Amino acid sequence: MNTTLEEIARTVFRAWFVDFEPVRAKAAGATSFRGMPQNLFNTLPDSFSPSEIGDIPTGWTVKPLSELVSQPVTRGLAPKYTKAGGVAVLNQKCVRNWEVNLDLGRRHDAEVKPLKDKSVERFDILVNSTGVGTLGRVAQVYHLNEETTVDSHLSLVKPDSQKIAPILLGINLTEREDEIERLGHGSTGQTELNRHKLGELGVLVPKEEFQSGFEDFALPLVERKTSNTHEVSVLSSMRDTLLPKLISGELKAPSLEALGLEGSE
Incomplete structure (x- = not known):
């Protein structure tokens, strides 16, 4: 599940901020873009301007990483x-x-x-x-x-x-x-x-509204991924604690009947 969540976030990131698919679609006459909120699409530019990293949507900028951090790297x-x-x-x-x-x-x-x-x-x-x-x-x-x-x-x-x-x-x-x-x-x-x-x-x-739009989309995926990772950690710890006790006989496994599995194949 975490692999899927990661790939979803990255696929949208590449579409919006690497390949600029919504901007290209708007430039070609499209009135919407699948997966992008309509109000966000409506504010997209429909042209590109040159930059140090190649053509980017008009109105967006390129800044050095050092200007985007709260303290020096x-x-x-x-x-x-x-x-x-x-x-x-x-x-x-x-x-x-x-x-x-x-x-x-x-x-x-x-x-x-x-x-x-x-x-x-x-x-x-x-x-x-x-x-x-x-x-x-x-x-x-x-x-x-x-x-x-x-x-x-x-x-x-x-x-x-x-x-x-x-x-x-x-x-x-x-x-x-x-x-x-x-x-x-x-x-x-x-x-x-x-x-x-x-x-x-x-x-x-990108313009602030597109950053916020992506964050609104990606943050729930990150939170779900974080929750999954924590759950896996807890379950792994339980397994590592219980398995040796079950193998040694110190702890007895519940009967099939107690698990509701009696008679099942």
């Missing part, structure tokens, strides 16, 4: 690891397939080294920033279980919701992993992504 901290207590610290292993795996993080002693501006919040974007094969992987944080930070191998991008819809920026960057990977420099095995280079990345900024 920064690399994480050098953690002071601890086995107990502390706060969660995410690393490059936690970012894969556009997902943030919180379970692969470690623990950081924030009393020894305070988090300062490196605390992770919901809808922040994490970019793997070192090493061939890992550099360029991107994921957006949809949920957090506790106070969390990132290590120095990750770049932390904090969307400014007053300038761009966070979900829109998150999908934009995750769709551009190959492009971000090419920004890396250095010798084989020592490749680094300069945070200033990342900040110079041009980002399409």
Whole structure:
């Protein structure tokens, strides 16, 4: 289900903000576009203007990533690891397939080294920033279980919701992993992504009403996906707790009759 939800959001994003299908349809004389609210379609431009990333809908702009964040793009901290207590610290292993795996993080002693501006919040974007094969992987944080930070191998991008819809920026960057990977420099095995280079990345900024329209569509999908992920985690934990007890005989399985399955094939 989560794979389907992800693909739905990305399909609409590509149609609206990469291929500009609704604008092209309007330019060709269409009076509506399937899946787009009519009031939104009515305010669409019907022409294109040149930009640094190619032709874009008239009235939309392209801005560097550095102008769309609430604080400068920064690399994480050098953690002071601890086995107990502390706060969660995410690393490059936690970012894969556009997902943030919180379970692969470690623990950081924030009393020894305070988090300062490196605390992770919901809808922040994490970019793997070192090493061939890992550099360029991107994921957006949809949920957090506790106070969390990132290590120095990750770049932390904090969307400014007053300038761009966070979900829109998150999908934009995750769709551009190959492009971000090419920004890396250095010798084989020592490749680094300069945070200033990342900040110079041009980002399409649609008119505010189209950002809000996409956010209204995508946010429920994100919330459902987050809920599903939590449910899977709970069920997996229950399985891992109960299965050994059932196998050892410490816990007896209910009878078929109790399950209402007596006589079923």
